[in-house]
Amino acid sequence: MRRVIKALLTAVWFMILTFPVMCIKVNSIDNTVNWYPERAFWLGVGVFVMALIWDWCFARKSRGLPVLSLGAIGESMGNALRRLQEQPHYRGGALILLALVMLAMPVVSSIYQTNIMISALLYVMLALGLNIVVGLAGQLVLGYVAFYAVGAYAYGLLHQFFGLGFWVCLPIGGFLAVLFGLVLGFPVLRLRGDYLAIVTLGFGEIVRLALLNWPSLTGGPSGISNIPRPGLFGLEMDINISTIYIYYLVLAAVVLTIIVISRLKNSRVGLALQALREDEIACEAMGIDITRVKLSAFALGSCWAGFAGVIFAAKTTYINPSSFGFMESAMILSMVVLGGMGSIVGVVIAAMILILAPEYLRAFSEYRMLIFGAIMVIMMIFRPQGLVSGERRKYKISALQKKTLEGRS
Amino acid sequence: MDIQFFIELFFGGLTRGSIYALIALGYTLVYGIIELINFAHGEVYMLGAFTALLVAGVLGIYGFPFGGILIVATLAAIVWCAAYGYTLEKVAYKPLRGAPRLSPLISAIGMSIFLQNYVLLAQTSDFVPFPNLLPEMPFLDSIEVLSPSNFLILLVSTLAMVALTVFIRHTRMGKAMRATAQNRKMALLLGINADKIISLTFIIGSSLAALGGVLIASHMQVINYNIGFLAGLKAFTAAVLGGIGSIPGAMVGGLVLGLAESFATGYFSGNYEDILAFGILILILIFRPDGILGKAKVQKV
Numbered sequence: 001m002r003r004v005i006k007a008l009l010t011a012v013w014f015m016i017l018t019f020p021v022m023c024i025k026v027n028s029i030d031n032t033v034n035w036y037p038e039r040a041f042w043l044g045v046g047v048f049v050m051a052l053i054w055d056w057c058f059a060r061k062s063r064g065l066p067v068l069s070l071g072a073i074g075e076s077m078g079n080a081l082r083r084l085q086e087q088p089h090y091r092g093g094a095l096i097l098l099a100l101v102m103l104a105m106p107v108v109s110s111i112y113q114t115n116i117m118i119s120a121l122l123y124v125m126l127a128l129g130l131n132i133v134v135g136l137a138g139q140l141v142l143g144y145v146a147f148y149a150v151g152a153y154a155y156g157l158l159h160q161f162f163g164l165g166f167w168v169c170l171p172i173g174g175f176l177a178v179l180f181g182l183v184l185g186f187p188v189l190r191l192r193g194d195y196l197a198i199v200t201l202g203f204g205e206i207v208r209l210a211l212l213n214w215p216s217l218t219g220g221p222s223g224i225s226n227i228p229r230p231g232l233f234g235l236e237m238d239i240n241i242s243t244i245y246i247y248y249l250v251l252a253a254v255v256l257t258i259i260v261i262s263r264l265k266n267s268r269v270g271l272a273l274q275a276l277r278e279d280e281i282a283c284e285a286m287g288i289d290i291t292r293v294k295l296s297a298f299a300l301g302s303c304w305a306g307f308a309g310v311i312f313a314a315k316t317t318y319i320n321p322s323s324f325g326f327m328e329s330a331m332i333l334s335m336v337v338l339g340g341m342g343s344i345v346g347v348v349i350a351a352m353i354l355i356l357a358p359e360y361l362r363a364f365s366e367y368r369m370l371i372f373g374a375i376m377v378i379m380m381i382f383r384p385q386g387l388v389s390g391e392r393r394k395y396k397i398s399a400l401q402k403k404t405l406e407g408r409s
Numbered sequence: 410m411d412i413q414f415f416i417e418l419f420f421g422g423l424t425r426g427s428i429y430a431l432i433a434l435g436y437t438l439v440y441g442i443i444e445l446i447n448f449a450h451g452e453v454y455m456l457g458a459f460t461a462l463l464v465a466g467v468l469g470i471y472g473f474p475f476g477g478i479l480i481v482a483t484l485a486a487i488v489w490c491a492a493y494g495y496t497l498e499k500v501a502y503k504p505l506r507g508a509p510r511l512s513p514l515i516s517a518i519g520m521s522i523f524l525q526n527y528v529l530l531a532q533t534s535d536f537v538p539f540p541n542l543l544p545e546m547p548f549l550d551s552i553e554v555l556s557p558s559n560f561l562i563l564l565v566s567t568l569a570m571v572a573l574t575v576f577i578r579h580t581r582m583g584k585a586m587r588a589t590a591q592n593r594k595m596a597l598l599l600g601i602n603a604d605k606i607i608s609l610t611f612i613i614g615s616s617l618a619a620l621g622g623v624l625i626a627s628h629m630q631v632i633n634y635n636i637g638f639l640a641g642l643k644a645f646t647a648a649v650l651g652g653i654g655s656i657p658g659a660m661v662g663g664l665v666l667g668l669a670e671s672f673a674t675g676y677f678s679g680n681y682e683d684i685l686a687f688g689i690l691i692l693i694l695i696f697r698p699d700g701i702l703g704k705a706k707v708q709k710v
């Protein structure tokens with residue numbers, strides 16, 4: 001009962017709080033006011049329900065239980081995945097099934113679906129790249145989209161001025177993005193946490209503004225158009241075939257990204273990155289060269305954004321600065337946050353959900369950014385480790401002992 | 410050099426700077442107490458401008474006397490923004506006290522996106538004309554370089570800053586705030602209710618942001634749902650420039666940034682105005698992260 005009263009009070013409070021913005025609309029041209037009292041009512045009902053759930057979640061959280069049914073789904077998904085990983089038969093089967101579905105997708109579905117899937121896969125790539133910097137190394141970068149822009153503009157400009165093709169520009173775009181990552185990385189080495197976030201945000205904005213205000217080079221707000229789609233040994237392709245081709249290209253790129261990152265995670269560099277995330281000072285005390293590790297985090301992260309940028313430019317054939325705003329960065333960040341920092345599977349699932357859900361649930365697409373924002377808050381409060389928490393490689397002492405025993409006999 | 414032009418730019422910069430200072434105070438107050446960059450602070454400022462617009466619109470249409478509209482709309486904006494700030498803290502930051510430092514920051518970014526889209530969906534994505542609420546001030550006619558809105562902004566923001574300084578320096582609550590900023594645990598031991606103080610900080614910061622929002626909106630005469638992002642970043646730059654956590658620092662930083670922007674736009678080009686602000690931000694954070702008036706912090710292990 002106390003909870004219900006509390007939720008009621010919360011609902012009333014929110015109704016008053018949101019009253020002006022929600023319920024009044026002023027039309028200053030014909031001087032009329034539109035009132036929407038019903039909005040306040042529905043908001044009150046919504047807040048009442050939310051407040052009850054919120055309270056219940058808190059009660060569970062304080063008792064140390066897993067919170068949120070979403071979290072529970074994540075938990076069971078994580079468990080299922082773990083079981084999959086432990087049993088090579090199932091794992092192989094699941095992977096083959098997934099591979100078949102992904103390979104067959106453009107053939108069995110329409111071009112429209114394939115296009116959506118391409119952009120989802122591009123975001124998977126971006127989210128995985130950002131996951132290296134934010135998830136593994138713990139460096140909150142808010143200007144990630146700048147590297148994406150660098151890749152895209154690298155292709156656009158190199159094509160425009162030098163007539164270079166896609167396959168030449170792909171490595172160049174990646175390389176330029178790495179270069180930008182290092183340019184950003186060097187000065188911010190000393191910064192940590194929130195200051196780093198702000199500086200990278202400023203950096204991202206500077207890149208966008210520079211693209212916007214340099215019309216002689218970048219075409220300013222109107223951007224660059226007529227960027228060619230990727231070629232295949234000079235074959236002529238119509239738009240449908242070319243879309244399917246790009247789809248396979250992105251798919252291959254994503255698979256490559258996943259392989260590289262999962263290899264990276266438990267490598268010397270990857271472990272150093274995770275040590276950096278856990279505690280910078282302790283990490284330094286363990287003899288890890290912080291400068292090198294941080295720079296390699298930036299370089300590794302921005303490289304994928306560069307590749308994704310080149311592919312993006314080739315896919316849309318048209319780029320302009322408005323594709324590279326802060327909201328993109330925030331969206332990629334929310335994928336990493338939702339998926340679970342440092343978890344590859346989680347981030348892939350989260351990126352897919354966040355891109356595909358608004359595409360297929362049209363009614364919901366208007367509320368996309370609203371929900372992204374809410375997800376970031378709710379995840380941080382109730383499930384900071386994300387849907388699928390990042391697995392750490394564990395060394396079991398018993399296995400070691402067994403080995404040494406075997407060695408002796 | 411054209412002295413008239415120079416003075417115009419000077420006052421323009423001062424006006425801009427005092428708005429930045431008003432918003433920067435919110436960042437600095439919050440950072441001083443809970444060491445969090447309240448990313449959603451710019452959105453509170455935007456909500457202030459919108460609340461004032463809506464209230465003023467309603468009052469204007471139902472024939473409220475003109476002179477009162479500005480005052481009532483401003484008060485409404487301040488009250489509602491204080492409530493928004495208070496709620497923001499309770500919902501998004503309070504549950505994360507004691508969490509790793511990145512968590513509240515991400516939560517703040519989420520809140521900022523949420524609030525922007527909340528206004529976008531509930532209101533509109535277009536630029537909305539803001540009614541001209543400022544009274545005529547005939548005595549200013551002899552001074553050509555100072556427009557009524559500039560004059561009012563300077564006057565009001567100076568008053569607000571003086572009031573804040575007096576509040577922080579001389580009242581019990583202000584002392585409690587300073588004590589909490591210095592050492593939260595010690596303040597708790599001395600019987601200061603830290604939760605209340607944190608709420609109070611958000612309320613004060615948000616009220617100042619609302620005031621800034623109303624003033625700038627009536628100066629620019631047009632608002633939009635994402636004005637908070639840029640203004641917030643610039644105010645944050647101002648706060649860092651002056652030394653984050655320091656109240657006089659935020660005021661100085663705001664004025665310096667405003668003047669720098671104004672002169673740069675006047676003597677060079679307007680295109681790079683925003684780049685200038687971000688450039689300053691990055692340079693300051695890299696070379697003197699403690700700002701002009703901030704004290705150097707020793708990193709403890």
